[in-house]
């Protein structure tokens with residue numbers, strides 16, 4: 001893996017101060033189920049927030065709401081001070097600002113790795129094909145899969161596919177990257193290669209929201225841990241404080257279960 005930065009120029013990153021993603025009193029129901037309950041969460045530019053919590057607590061729904069893959073019932077979500085647009089070109093542009101990497105590999109199966117990475121910039125950002133390809137090859141090199149550019153996703157390992165998914169999201173030059181359990185479908189030996197890429201991104205100042213059970217990553221990369229249970233944010237703290245000294249019984253209980261592994 002090359003040491004070159006994954007983002008354009010880390011010096012471009014603004015200092016940690018500005019609010020980039022702001023959720024204000026966000027509520028969401030699935031029928032009778034209140035999956036997001038009065039969520040208030042502010043993510044600053046350059047901040048890495050790890051979201052943890054039991055299954056069904058609303059972590060994925062939270063990520064999907066930030067990308068407007070899910071609508072919300074009330075409250076507001078703003079990105080760089082702009083409210084999430086409802087639809088159309090504005091929404092496509094917003095999605096380009098919010099990169100997302102999911103648990104299941106969601107590359108386009110019938111397109112090559114290179115095509116997967118160039119599609120968004122060409123179609124949504126209007127970048128010229130040559131330029132998009134040059135940039136894509138650079139990004140693929142940086143996540144360590146530069147030699148796989150002409151293969152199809154099925155010819156790659158899970159870890160390689162997730163690194164392509166990260167390169168694909170980065171190709172749009174997003175303002176924030178959302179990761180929803182990006183390593184939980186991977187064989188154990190492939191987890192670290194993906195976490196290393198994420199760690200490098202974090203160090204370069206990318207704003208990141210990461211849902212993960214990888215507590216080592218949370219400890220070393222996160223500025224803040226957000227603990228969710230039953231659709232609520234129960235606790236928020238710096239990693240060392242959260243892991244060494246959780247305040248709520250819910251968090252204590254959750255940590256005692258997952259740290260046994």
Ligand SMILES: Nc1ncnc2c1ncn2[C@@H]1O[C@H](COP(=O)(O)OP(=O)(O)OP(=O)(O)O)[C@@H](O)[C@H]1O
Pocket residue numbers: 030033035053054055056057058059060061062
């Ligand atoms: N499209 C949907 N329709 C109905 N209910 C849903 C839908 N998506 C999620 N849910 C429910 O909403 C709750 C929160 O789901 P969500 O996927 O956000 O949880 P999670 O914290 O990501 O869980 P996990 O750790 O298992 O991924 C769950 O009870 C889930 O069953």
Ligand SMILES: [Mg+2]
Pocket residue numbers: 059060061180
């Ligand atoms: Mg989930």
